[in-house]
Amino acid sequence: MALRYFIPIGCYEPGKIIDKPKGKPEGLISYITRVIKGNFDHFRVLGNGYNKKNGTAIRGYIDVNSLAAYTLTLEHHKPIHTDSFHVFNIGTEQGHSTFDVLRKFKKQGNEIKYKIYLKREGILYLSMQITEGLHNC
Numbered sequence: 001m002a003l004r005y006f007i008p009i010g011c012y013e014p015g016k017i018i019d020k021p022k023g024k025p026e027g028l029i030s031y032i033t034r035v036i037k038g039n040f041d042h043f044r045v046l047g048n049g050y051n052k053k054n055g056t057a058i059r060g061y062i063d064v065n066s067l068a069a070y071t072l073t074l075e076h077h078k079p080i081h082t083d084s085f086h087v088f089n090i091g092t093e094q095g096h097s098t099f100d101v102l103r104k105f106k107k108q109g110n111e112i113k114y115k116i117y118l119k120r121e122g123i124l125y126l127s128m129q130i131t132e133g134l135h136n137c
Contacts, residue, residue, distance in 0.1 A: 001074065001085070001086050001087075001088070002085070002086070002087045002088070003070070003071060003074065003087075003088050003090055004087060004088070004089050004090065005062055005067060005089070005090040005091055006059065006060050006061070006062065006091060007027075007028075007059050007060065007061045007062065008061075008062055008063070008064045008067050009027065009028065009029045009061045009062070009063060009064065024040075028059075028061070028098070028101060029101075031043060031044075032101065032102070032105055032112060035112055035113065035114075036105070036110050036112060041113065042113040042114055042115050043102070043112055043113065043114040043115075044114070044115060044117050045098050045099075045114050045115065045116045045117065046098075046117055046118070046119050046120055047116075047117070047118060047119020047120070048099075048116050048119075049119065050119075053097055054097055054099045054100075055099075056097040056098035056099050057097065057098065057119070058095035058096065058097050059095060059096060059097075060091045060092060060093070060094070060095050060096075061092070061096055061101075062090060062091050062092055066092075067090060070088075070090045071090075074088060102114065
């Protein structure tokens with residue numbers, strides 16, 4: 001069995017697994033929280049010229065706690081026949097743009113300074129998982 005997923009975000013609820021990268025974080029949430037804490041003076045929005053929605057790229061983020069729940073659910077429902085191989089795409093099927101995520105932080109009372117930079121070469125506008133068969137896990 002293989003589990004495929006895109007862009008896990010957040011931290012494990014009990015706090016045993018935390019997000020604490022060294023240097024400049026690559027993850028969206030890590031980066032935003034470091035800007036809020038004052039570690040960086042602004043958030044870098046990489047491109048706003050996509051021809052959709054608000055111009056920023058859309059990603060299918062999945063909360064690490066949801067990812068853990070899916071993993072445990074599938075672990076308990078292993079196929080009886082071990083001679084077959086199954087691939088499961090895990091995700092929410094709901095995309096969020098960079099500005100969507102920034103707005104959600106702002107609704108919580110966090111003012112986030114940002115600057116718009118050129119998008120990186122080769123970055124897709126949309127990146128999400130289709131999650132057939134996992135809607136009710």
